[in-house]
Amino acid sequence: MPRTHPRTLRQPVTVTGRGLHFNRPCRVVIRPVEKASGLRFLHEPSGIEIPAKADLVGDLSLSTTLVKDGLRFGTVEHLLAALAGLEIEHALIEVDSDELPILDGSAAPWVEAILAAGARNLPGARRFIKVLRPVEVTEDGRWMRVSPHAGLRIRYTIDFDHPAIGRQSRELSLDPEKFRRELSNARTFCMEQDVEFMRSRGLALGGSLENAVVFAAKGPLNEALRYEDEAVRHKMLDLMGDLALLGAPLLGLVEAHAAGHALHVSLVKALLADTDAWTWSEGGEAIRPRPVFGHRGHSAQPIPA
Numbered sequence: 001m002p003r004t005h006p007r008t009l010r011q012p013v014t015v016t017g018r019g020l021h022f023n024r025p026c027r028v029v030i031r032p033v034e035k036a037s038g039l040r041f042l043h044e045p046s047g048i049e050i051p052a053k054a055d056l057v058g059d060l061s062l063s064t065t066l067v068k069d070g071l072r073f074g075t076v077e078h079l080l081a082a083l084a085g086l087e088i089e090h091a092l093i094e095v096d097s098d099e100l101p102i103l104d105g106s107a108a109p110w111v112e113a114i115l116a117a118g119a120r121n122l123p124g125a126r127r128f129i130k131v132l133r134p135v136e137v138t139e140d141g142r143w144m145r146v147s148p149h150a151g152l153r154i155r156y157t158i159d160f161d162h163p164a165i166g167r168q169s170r171e172l173s174l175d176p177e178k179f180r181r182e183l184s185n186a187r188t189f190c191m192e193q194d195v196e197f198m199r200s201r202g203l204a205l206g207g208s209l210e211n212a213v214v215f216a217a218k219g220p221l222n223e224a225l226r227y228e229d230e231a232v233r234h235k236m237l238d239l240m241g242d243l244a245l246l247g248a249p250l251l252g253l254v255e256a257h258a259a260g261h262a263l264h265v266s267l268v269k270a271l272l273a274d275t276d277a278w279t280w281s282e283g284g285e286a287i288r289p290r291p292v293f294g295h296r297g298h299s300a301q302p303i304p305a
């Protein structure tokens with residue numbers, strides 16, 4: 001049964017680090033809010049406020065970048081994954097740089113900070129996007145689909161033509177504890193041959209074995225993996241962050257095959273645009289259409305577990 005109250009942090013929490021691509025220092029303060037107003041970034045140097053919404057997504061080649069009023073704001077997905085994974089859907093995130101810290105390449109340091117700050121309920125009901133019928137996006141053999149499901153469930157498959165990664169598949173019904181345990185520690189990864197390519201384009205300047213898994217043909221250059229299938233788990237983590245761009249928690253099964261940020265965001269946009277494919281719902285119960293004899297808080301049908 002999904003949580004029914006919207007949540008924010010109990011108190012502000014500060015995290016500092018350096019950005020992956022431009023290696024600039026960055027200080028992030030995640031602040032509680034007083035009413036349900038979604039996840040919003042405040043870029044302190046410009047005063048520009050950027051809601052975490054799919055229609056503001058710009059470049060998606062390597063990470064998820066939000067663009068507003070000429071400001072490009074990068075690598076938001078791991079923090080968004082941590083917040084969404086812990087069901088903190090309302091906060092103001094103040095940032096003093098253009099790229100969020102990469103930290104250890106996973107969502108774990110964000111999760112630790114958020115858990116240390118604690119959570120509290122906000123007034124009103126938690127509003128979900130409840131999927132009513134399937135929506136699909138495809139691109140060159142890569143595909144994603146979202147279909148009706150009582151909670152949030154993710155089924156992800158990757159198939160890399162690389163001996164150290166290959167095909168990996170995992171399926172998980174999400175709740176905060178499972179997110180923390182099963183996904184939050186999985187780190188960003190890349191192939192050894194990608195590193196020089198990214199550096200030549202002036203990217204991944206802050207990248208190292210401290211914040212990414214680098215796969216050579218024989219296996220990871222890092223000392224050890226955190227999960228045997230860390231790569232697919234990191235993809236699921238990235239997807240959690242990109243699903244936060246829906247602007248509300250999702251009730252649906254999300255399937256992804258060989259996807260990445262671009263396809264994740266395509267699916268989010270396709271679902272939002274197809275307004276017959278979903279409805280607003282409070283706690284797993286559809287708000288409209290309402291049963292003739294029912295009223296809010298009671299359902300004519302049992303709520304699926």
Ligand SMILES: [Zn+2]
Nearest residue numbers: 077188234238
């Ligand atoms: Zn990632």
